[in-house]
Amino acid sequence: MALLHIAEPGLSAAPHQHKWAVGIDLGTTNSLVAVVRSASAETLADEQGRHLLPSVVHYQADGLRVGHEAKQGAAQDPRNTLSSIKRLMGKAASDVDEQRLPYLFSANPHGMAQIETVQGAVNPVQVSAEILKALAQRATHTLGAELDGVVITVPTYFNDAQRQATKDAARLAGLHVLRLLNEPTAAAVAYGLDSGQEGLIAVYDLGGGTFDISILRLHRGVFEVLATGGDSALGGDDFDHLLADWLLAQAAPTGALTPEQQRELLDLACAIKQQLTDVPSVTASFLGWQGEVSRALFESLIETLVKKTILSCRRALKDAEVEASEVLQVVMVGGSTRVPLVRERVGAFFGRTPLTSIDPDQVVAIGAAIQADVLVGNKPETEMLLLDVIPLSLGLETMGGLVEKIIPRNTTIPVARAQEFTTFKDGQTAMALHVVQGERELVSDCRSLARFTLRDIPPLAAGAAHIRVTFQVDADGLLAVSAQEKSSGVQAAIEVKPSYGLHEDEIANMLRDSLRFAEQDIQARMLTEQQVEADRVLEGVEQALRKDGATLLERADRAVIETALTRLRACRQGSDVEAIKSAIAGVDHCTAEFAARRMDASIRHALQGQQIDKV
Amino acid sequence: MNYFELFQLPSQFELDSHQLAETYRQLQQQFHPDRVASAPENERLLAMQQASNINAAYQTLKDPLARAEYLLMLQGLDIRGEQQTLQDTAFLIQQLAWREELEELRESADPEAGIPVFQQRISSEFNQLMLALQQALAAAELASAADLIRKLKFVRKLREELSRLEDSLMDL
Numbered sequence: 001m002a003l004l005h006i007a008e009p010g011l012s013a014a015p016h017q018h019k020w021a022v023g024i025d026l027g028t029t030n031s032l033v034a035v036v037r038s039a040s041a042e043t044l045a046d047e048q049g050r051h052l053l054p055s056v057v058h059y060q061a062d063g064l065r066v067g068h069e070a071k072q073g074a075a076q077d078p079r080n081t082l083s084s085i086k087r088l089m090g091k092a093a094s095d096v097d098e099q100r101l102p103y104l105f106s107a108n109p110h111g112m113a114q115i116e117t118v119q120g121a122v123n124p125v126q127v128s129a130e131i132l133k134a135l136a137q138r139a140t141h142t143l144g145a146e147l148d149g150v151v152i153t154v155p156t157y158f159n160d161a162q163r164q165a166t167k168d169a170a171r172l173a174g175l176h177v178l179r180l181l182n183e184p185t186a187a188a189v190a191y192g193l194d195s196g197q198e199g200l201i202a203v204y205d206l207g208g209g210t211f212d213i214s215i216l217r218l219h220r221g222v223f224e225v226l227a228t229g230g231d232s233a234l235g236g237d238d239f240d241h242l243l244a245d246w247l248l249a250q251a252a253p254t255g256a257l258t259p260e261q262q263r264e265l266l267d268l269a270c271a272i273k274q275q276l277t278d279v280p281s282v283t284a285s286f287l288g289w290q291g292e293v294s295r296a297l298f299e300s301l302i303e304t305l306v307k308k309t310i311l312s313c314r315r316a317l318k319d320a321e322v323e324a325s326e327v328l329q330v331v332m333v334g335g336s337t338r339v340p341l342v343r344e345r346v347g348a349f350f351g352r353t354p355l356t357s358i359d360p361d362q363v364v365a366i367g368a369a370i371q372a373d374v375l376v377g378n379k380p381e382t383e384m385l386l387l388d389v390i391p392l393s394l395g396l397e398t399m400g401g402l403v404e405k406i407i408p409r410n411t412t413i414p415v416a417r418a419q420e421f422t423t424f425k426d427g428q429t430a431m432a433l434h435v436v437q438g439e440r441e442l443v444s445d446c447r448s449l450a451r452f453t454l455r456d457i458p459p460l461a462a463g464a465a466h467i468r469v470t471f472q473v474d475a476d477g478l479l480a481v482s483a484q485e486k487s488s489g490v491q492a493a494i495e496v497k498p499s500y501g502l503h504e505d506e507i508a509n510m511l512r513d514s515l516r517f518a519e520q521d522i523q524a525r526m527l528t529e530q531q532v533e534a535d536r537v538l539e540g541v542e543q544a545l546r547k548d549g550a551t552l553l554e555r556a557d558r559a560v561i562e563t564a565l566t567r568l569r570a571c572r573q574g575s576d577v578e579a580i581k582s583a584i585a586g587v588d589h590c591t592a593e594f595a596a597r598r599m600d601a602s603i604r605h606a607l608q609g610q611q612i613d614k615v
Numbered sequence: 616m617n618y619f620e621l622f623q624l625p626s627q628f629e630l631d632s633h634q635l636a637e638t639y640r641q642l643q644q645q646f647h648p649d650r651v652a653s654a655p656e657n658e659r660l661l662a663m664q665q666a667s668n669i670n671a672a673y674q675t676l677k678d679p680l681a682r683a684e685y686l687l688m689l690q691g692l693d694i695r696g697e698q699q700t701l702q703d704t705a706f707l708i709q710q711l712a713w714r715e716e717l718e719e720l721r722e723s724a725d726p727e728a729g730i731p732v733f734q735q736r737i738s739s740e741f742n743q744l745m746l747a748l749q750q751a752l753a754a755a756e757l758a759s760a761a762d763l764i765r766k767l768k769f770v771r772k773l774r775e776e777l778s779r780l781e782d783s784l785m786d787l
Contacts, residue, residue, distance in 0.1 A: 019653075149653070178652050222640045315782065375652035385644050411674070414648060416667040474663055475648045536655040588657050599665060600616065602645075 019148040021178060021376035022139045023186070023368025026128060026152055026166065028086040028208035028235065029335065031055045032362060033135040034369035035143065036378070041190070041369040043362045044142050052361060053138075056083040057130045059117040066134040075267070078102040078259040080117045084237060085131075087209045088113050088124040089169075090161030102259035128169035136175055149178040151372040153364050155210040156182040156391045157232040159437050160449050160479050167476070178375040180476040183207070184214035185225060185388055186367030187333040190358055192218045193370065193384070199328035202316075204346050204354065205364075206309065207334035209235040213313050215320040215327070221383030227319035227410050228391050229312040234305060236273070236336030242301045243293070244269040251289035261287070273298065277338050299341045306341055310349050319410055330354040333363055387412055390473055392447075397434035401443045406471050409439065416472045420486075423467075427459040431467065435481065452481055458488045530580040534572040537584055541565060541591055544598060552597045560590050617689060618672035628683060628752045630676065639673045680771065683748060683764050692757045694764065701765045710769055713737070717773065721780055730781055737777065741770045 023041075025032045030052040034043040043051045050068065058070035058081045065073070074081040079102060088096060093107030093114070104116040114123040132152075140146060154166050163180055170177045184203035192201060198218050205212040212230040216223050244265045248257075257265065268286055272293050275282045281294045317324055330346065332354045337343065346354050358366065374382055389410045395403040396419070407417050421431065431454045438446030457465050466486040473479050484490070541561065549558055568583040619626045622638050644650075646669060648662040675681045684695050701707065720729045744767050751760040 179649070219640065222644065224640070318778070318782075375649055377653045383644065385640075385647055385649060387643060387647070412670045414663045414667045415670050416664070472663070472667065475666070533655055537657075540655060540658065584655075595661060599661070603616070603621065603642075 019376045019378060020139075020143055020145045021149040021151065021369075021372035021378075022136075022147060023181075023365050023370070023372045024132065024135055024150050024152045025183070025186075025365035025368060026086065026131065026154075026169075027055055027364075028084050028210070028237070029055060030208075030361065031131050031135060032365035033139050034362070034365035035139060036369050036373035037143075041366045041373075043365050044138055046138055053131065053134060054083070055085065055131055056081060057085070057127050058082075059119045059122065061118050064119070064130060066130050075260060075263050078263045079104060082115060082117070082122075082127050084209060085124050085127045087233075087237075088115075089128065090159065090163075090165040091124070102262050125165050125169045125172060128166065129172035132170055132173040132175060136173060147175065149176045149372065149376050151179050151181050151368045151375065152177060153181050153183045153186050153368050155205075155207070155230070155232060156184055156212040156214060156228045157210060157230045158477075159232075159392055159447050160394075160477070161447070162232075163477050167478070177476075178372055180478075181368055181371055181386070182212070182214070182225075182228070182388055182391075182477075183364045184212050184228070184331075184333060185216065185223065185386055186364045186371065187331050188214065188216045188218070188223055188367070189370055189384075189386065190363045190367035191329060191331045191355060192216075192223060194358065195329065197328060200322060200326050201329045201331060202313070202327045202350060203331045203333060204309070204313065204337065205230075205333035206336040206342060207235050208237050208336070209233070211235060211309050211312065213309070213316045215316050215322065222385045222387060224387045225389045225412075226322070227316045228389060229316035229319065230391075231308065231312065234308065236334070236339075238305055239273055239298075239302050239336065239339065240266055240269040242305075243273060243298060246297075246301060247284065247286050247289075247293075250291060251287040253287050273339070277340060295340070302339070302341065306345050309342075310345055313346075313349055324350050327352070331363075332356050332360050335361055388475070388477070389413060390415065390477055392437045393439055394449075394471060394473070394479060395436050395438075395446070397436060397443045403436055403438075403441055403443055403446055407473060413473050413477055414475050416470055418468050418470045421467045421469060422463050423457065423460065423465045424462055426462050428462070428465070429457045429459050430455050431457065433469065433481075435471075435479070449479065450481075452483075454483050456490060457485055458490055460487070526577050527575055527580075530577050530584075531572060534568055534580050534584055537587055538565065538568060538572070541587060544591075544594070548594075548598055548601065552601065553594060557590075557594070561587070561594065564590050618675055618685060619689075621669065621672050622676060624676070626686065626689060628679075628686060628749055630682075632677070635673070635676055639669070642669045679745065679748075680764055680767055683752060683760065686752060687757055687761060687764070690755075690757060692761060694761050701762065701769075703762065703766070706766055706769075710773075713773055717776060717780070726780065727784060730777065734774075734777055737770060737774055741767065741774065744770065 020035070022033050022035045032043050032051060032053065034041055045051045046053070053067040054071040056067065056070040056074065058065045058073040058077065060080065070081060071083070074083065082103065084101070091113050092111045093105060094111065096105055096113050106114055106116055106121055108114050108121070108123065112123060114121045136147060136150070150170065152166060152170055154163055158166070166180060167177055184205045187203050187205065188201050198220070201216045201218060203212070203214045203216070205214075210230065210232050211234045212228065214228045215226045217226055247265060247269060265286060268284060272282050272284055276293070276295045276298050281292055284291065284293050327350055330350045330352055332343070332346070337354075337356070337360050343354055371386065373379060374384055390407060390413050391409060393405045393409045394407040395405040398404045406419055407415055423431065433452040433454065434443070435449045435452065436443055436446040437449050440446055454467060454469075457467060464487070467483055468486055469481060469483045471479060471481055542565070545558070545561070553561070564583070564587045568580075568587050571579045571583040574580075621642075622635060624630055624635070643666060646662060646665045648659055648666055651658050651662045675685050687694060716733065720726050720733060723729060744763055748760060748763040748767065751763055
């Protein structure tokens with residue numbers, strides 16, 4: 001394949017055509033969409049001027065409502081009003097703490113959590129897709145243009161299953177995901193570009209359901225994540241729950257709470273927490289109890305949790321091999337950083353006042369919009385680049401339920417690691433592998449990601465077959481696995497069973513069921529996608545040939561490529577999706593060597609450039 | 616193209632870490648998948664592989680022990696992923712003594728007081744071995760360099776455990 005874009009970054013097929021890409025902060029409590037317009041990034045408001053969209057979906061017998069309207073239904077119809085759904089993304093039914101949430105949970109045939117509503121069972125991916133659709137509609141409506149792509153932010157601590165679930169939700173919403181971006185990295189981009197200061201940045205991100213800490217170095221437009229840490233199950237919701245427990249103890253009701261009362265209690269706790277940011281004391285009443293809640297009392301309740309976040313900060317600094325005093329900017333992200341105790345403790349730990357000049361609710365979406373604008377190709381001259389890391393170690397189960405780490409956490413992505421295995425029985429033709437994610441040494445303490453079965457291993461004596469398994473983590477932090485038997489070169493077939501995620505056929509079914517995509521639409525959509533891909537390929541190879549064909553190719557090789565291009569051009573005019581696919585594959589195949597030569601040439605070129613810079 | 620060639624560095628143990636980081640950023644700025652986010656899938660895949668390779672090279676060259684191992688591999692002595700085969704009895708006995716000391720520290724009444732002193736001793740041992748490794752590599756004494764790398768790995772592991780002990784004290 002041609003490497004035009006690599007040799008000349010950002011040069012798009014039609015340089016003057018502006019493309020629209022938005023950044024989406026898909027939050028636990030609220031979601032936002034932002035876009036870069038006339039050189040500045042801003043969040044988009046709905047028709048009533050509201051920027052935040054509550055991440056709430058209300059399923060009703062005759063349809064559904066998303067956002068503010070849905071939130072209003074929470075107290076009346078708690079079982080069908082789904083909020084904080086982000087906490088359930090990529091989770092197994094058995095992982096769900098049902099006590100806290102007033103929903104009827106069930107499991108799909110693969111053990112994935114789903115919720116029973118008046119419209120039947122829905123899973124967290126579908127619910128998230130509804131929120132994404134609402135935000136995308138707001139954007140297309142405001143911009144008056146279709147979206148070419150989106151960048152969606154995720155907590156750093158999201159594991160592979162949670163990231164995949166987020167990407168699946170976007171696919172279900174009909175959106176093209178340019179990149180999954182870690183929330184703290186997005187915030188660092190927003191602040192880093194705003195201040196123009198280079199050096200170490202710490203991002204303290206306390207959202208509704210998750211806590212992340214990231215340490216980054218900004219140098220000449222490159223944001224390099226040095227270390228990350230956090231807790232995927234600690235957030236402002238937990239402050240609410242602690243306060244709710246206290247309120248419940250004061251009210252001391254005789255029986256169990258109804259789902260409606262449970263909801264009311266949580267809403268009350270959340271409201272008190274927010275008021276205590278501005279006033280030292282609040283009067284509250286619940287189930288006949290009435291009394292004062294002081295800020296000091298609230299702080300004593302949440303003290304332990306805040307301390308836990310500071311310990312994570314300390315660990316992240318250690319992993320990054322830097323001192324707290326070296327950190328130049330401390331960036332606060334997430335609504336929960338409005339809590340005075342949080343600001344006070346973070347400031348004391350880093351020895352400097354945390355930055356809050358960009359609205360902590362909006363900063364992530366703004367950073368994502370800046371990245372989206374770059375990725376879609378609107379900023380060909382930019383130096384900006386984000387180098388992120390994998391947040392949790394990836395490993396394999398070995399004998400005795402132990403974990404062997406293949407890729408340690410805080411490794412910069414994309415990354416590939418290979419591991420060799422051998423057979424232990426004569427004539428063995430299959431092998432089972434279990435991939436887990438986490439820091440603990442026992443498989444049972446880590447998160448199960450997938451089980452792979454390698455098949456078609458050539459039957460050899462025990463220990464004679466050498467199977468090389470490659471783990472590739474892409475720039476979204478998503479894992480792919482491939483395997484090859486070395487002596488024979490046979491590609492072992494891999495059968496993937498995601499432990500909790502959606503299976504490919506389930507996503508296909510959901511797409512089909514979704515009213516937006518009738519059967520014909522899907523066909524048309526696939527054809528358009530392949531035609532667009534064909535155009536990109538043609539354009540890329542033609543330009544590569546014009547530039548390097550004469551110097552890097554023999555005449556005969558060039559003729560082969562020209563033939564493949566002619567075939568692709570012909571197929572492109574037709575409507576046979578498979579034919580276009582196969583013609584693209586044909587071009588890819590015969591340009592592989594050309595591409596490799598161009599890559600080598602461009603590396604040499606890049607390094608020559610560097611030598612000149614140094615003089 | 617080996618990792619040294621990729622970063623246009625001489626194949627030797629000593630390197631300028633500042634220049635290494637600078638070259639790394641330049642290479643990623645040019646080859647990272649984000650540079651081709653709107654390109655055809657195949658190009659994005661190729662960019663991902665190239666960026667993975669640059670990352671692997673950077674990780675290897677940045678870490679002195681990984682870099683030393685890689686140098687040995689280039690010279691035909693591949694000890695990466697080997698099962699441990701250290702023969703030096705005196706060193707192994709020293710290791711055992713240190714491990715006992717670590718356990719005693721863990722059980723002691725005031726581990727926080729003892730940790731810095733122990734850390735200092737381990738660090739000084741590490742630095743001495745590192746110096747010897749540097750000389751062995753310069754003199755192309757491959758076998759003794761390999762042995763020094765094995766020893767350094769032992770000491771590094773001990774350092775990591777000490778650091779974990781320190782972490783666990785903070786949690787209390």
